[in-house]
Amino acid sequence: MFGEEKCGCYVVHVELDELEIQYCPKHKAAPDLHKVIRNITKLPYYDDLPAPIRYAIEKALAKAEGK
């Protein structure tokens, strides 16, 4: 093991010059969560969701997309 984050992600040396990230469950799921949340914004009734929920969804989406 090379270095471990608080969340549980860590880096391992697989070869002398090759490092690999072992993701914790939360970060392993991040691409799936991003896809799900993006698809939620495309629902026909998305605009009918309560504003605080839409705000939280859009904030998380912007964070995931580096905006």
Ligand SMILES: [Zn+2]
């Ligand atoms: Zn992590």
